[in-house]
Amino acid sequence: MGLHVRGVVLPDDEIRDLWLVGDRVSLEPVPGAVTVTDRGFILPGLVDAHCHIGIRPGGAPIERIDEARALAAIDRDAGVLAIRDAGSPYPYPELDDDPDVPRLARAGRHVAPVRRYLRDIGVEVEAPDLARTIKEQAAAGNGWVKLVGDWIDRDSGDLAPAWDLDAMAAAVAAAHEAGARVASHLFAEDSVAAMVRAGVDSVEHGTGLSTEDIDEMSRRGTALVPTMVNVATFGGIAARAEDKFPGYAAHMRRLSDRFPAVVAAAHEAGVPIYVGSDAGGGIEHGQAAEEMLLLHEKAGMSTEDVLRAASWGARAWLGFPGLVDGGLADLVVYDADPRADLFIVRTPSHVVLRGRVVR
Numbered sequence: 001m002g003l004h005v006r007g008v009v010l011p012d013d014e015i016r017d018l019w020l021v022g023d024r025v026s027l028e029p030v031p032g033a034v035t036v037t038d039r040g041f042i043l044p045g046l047v048d049a050h051c052h053i054g055i056r057p058g059g060a061p062i063e064r065i066d067e068a069r070a071l072a073a074i075d076r077d078a079g080v081l082a083i084r085d086a087g088s089p090y091p092y093p094e095l096d097d098d099p100d101v102p103r104l105a106r107a108g109r110h111v112a113p114v115r116r117y118l119r120d121i122g123v124e125v126e127a128p129d130l131a132r133t134i135k136e137q138a139a140a141g142n143g144w145v146k147l148v149g150d151w152i153d154r155d156s157g158d159l160a161p162a163w164d165l166d167a168m169a170a171a172v173a174a175a176h177e178a179g180a181r182v183a184s185h186l187f188a189e190d191s192v193a194a195m196v197r198a199g200v201d202s203v204e205h206g207t208g209l210s211t212e213d214i215d216e217m218s219r220r221g222t223a224l225v226p227t228m229v230n231v232a233t234f235g236g237i238a239a240r241a242e243d244k245f246p247g248y249a250a251h252m253r254r255l256s257d258r259f260p261a262v263v264a265a266a267h268e269a270g271v272p273i274y275v276g277s278d279a280g281g282g283i284e285h286g287q288a289a290e291e292m293l294l295l296h297e298k299a300g301m302s303t304e305d306v307l308r309a310a311s312w313g314a315r316a317w318l319g320f321p322g323l324v325d326g327g328l329a330d331l332v333v334y335d336a337d338p339r340a341d342l343f344i345v346r347t348p349s350h351v352v353l354r355g356r357v358v359r
Ligand SMILES: [Zn+2]
Pocket: 050, 051, 052, 086, 278
């Protein structure tokens, strides 16, 4: 028993037949395979490269693993078949092989500064404990750590680096020594400049990037996961902070205003950009398509570049093979060509995860 799909396979742009046996792709015909579709445009499963399935809507940690499953199912049914979980307060290594859950590239818990970050979400540490904690969280994840590089400092009334910059650079080195890649939350200018040069593997958000930082990322191959869906909420954050922290509010508005141009410049400079929605907490799950549309409409990325950022490019970056012989049987099908009209990514006609039709 197996499945069969036929259609225009992207990115190669060829009409092809694929057979799915177990959770793998075969290019050899499988007798008796059931045809799922024989028309449409077939993409390797989408990736949400910045997502939190361990945080409830509203911001509290989940308390049962079924909650993570249910949140992941919202993304999955929208075509997201691999998730980079960018920090979870709840451990769920058993979901790595769960047949109902998208493939997971996981950080452990957020590593965050003491009493400055979102409540109950991160492991909060002072600078002397930072490198040791990063190693512990590298062991808790499956290849990534999440470092909160900056946040509001209520004493100065503005964004500020989470720890002193040397301690943060040492933490990046400690993560690499432990074999993990580093995803770093960075809103502000000084922190992102330092962390790019400290060698983080991905800048999350990156609203404070300068032209020089972008050139440095391009040289190093550092990825950018802009989460434009998240940055669109900066206006609301600023409005709520206005009375107590007017300087912070003004800073957040400036960062948000310049952001489309920052993402466009990074893309033009050859920085690898990936689709991340930052779902979990304040942002609903199932928004990868909206992030794709923002990258196209606001940052001027071509539809093909957006599809690469959401599908085959992101899969290669995270180590999830696509629709090649022996690749992973994760695919999404659209009735129309998403290169011609990107809006179709909101409505996949079929979603197949691990060789099983889920939609
Ligand atoms: Zn996040």
